[in-house]
Amino acid sequence: xxxxxxxxxxxxxxxxxxxxxxxxxxxxxxxxxxxxxxxxxxxxxxxxxxxxxxxxxxxxxxxxxxxxxxxxxxxxxxxxxxxxxxxxxxxxxxxxxxxxxxxxxxxxxxxxxxxxxxxxxxxxxxxxxxxxxxxxxxxxxxxxxxxxxxxxxxxxxxxxxxxxxxxxxxxxxxxxxxxxxxxxxxxxxxxxxxxxxxxxxxxxxxxxxxxxxxxxxxxx
Numbered sequence: 001x002x003x004x005x006x007x008x009x010x011x012x013x014x015x016x017x018x019x020x021x022x023x024x025x026x027x028x029x030x031x032x033x034x035x036x037x038x039x040x041x042x043x044x045x046x047x048x049x050x051x052x053x054x055x056x057x058x059x060x061x062x063x064x065x066x067x068x069x070x071x072x073x074x075x076x077x078x079x080x081x082x083x084x085x086x087x088x089x090x091x092x093x094x095x096x097x098x099x100x101x102x103x104x105x106x107x108x109x110x111x112x113x114x115x116x117x118x119x120x121x122x123x124x125x126x127x128x129x130x131x132x133x134x135x136x137x138x139x140x141x142x143x144x145x146x147x148x149x150x151x152x153x154x155x156x157x158x159x160x161x162x163x164x165x166x167x168x169x170x171x172x173x174x175x176x177x178x179x180x181x182x183x184x185x186x187x188x189x190x191x192x193x194x195x196x197x198x199x200x201x202x203x204x205x206x207x208x209x210x211x212x213x214x215x216x217x218x219x220x
């Protein structure tokens with residue numbers, strides 16, 4: 001099982017790099033029209049705006065931040081029970097939500113929720129599908145989120161944390177893409193790579209290419 005996990009975590013970044021590189025090389029074959037601007041990768045994606053995310057009353061983020069961790073190092077999870085949620089493999093966060101009340105509290109993390117990193121050259125992250133948690137009374141369980149990257153030019157997450165909750169993306173094209181992905185199976189390397197490439201297309205300010213849209217439609 002450990003060998004299979006290591007193989008998955010090693011192959012995925014290579015596939016994402018290859019698809020991103022192939023996409024960029026394909027664009028350079030057709031030069032832009034005269035006076036048309038040439039798109040260049042930036043350290044940050046298309047500016048994402050939206051409604052601020054707020055945790056329910058009585059729930060707080062333990063220590064105020066979330067910590068990113070190395071995808072190849074899981075010893076941090078071997079000594080404690082961690083509930084795993086989300087899709088993607090570019091950014092992985094570990095954190096605790098504390099329920100200060102005497103009753104269970106439901107927490108909904110919506111699709112399109114952005115996670116911001118403090119450093120400019122680290123990858124911000126996106127939750128592609130909604131996650132619903134139920135926190136027991138007085139509990140502070142460890143949680144793990146697998147997320148898609150928002151920065152195409154930065155494949156690796158960079159330094160460990162701190163991450164914080166950003167806005168819920170209100171961009172129409174991005175929300176339309178996430179609605180399409182909501183019922184798709186993202187259980188293997190192939191489907192994750194397609195979904196990540198599509199997210200990069202939209203957050204880079206480009207229209208989703210027809211060939212990529214067909215690949216998404218073909219996902220089970």
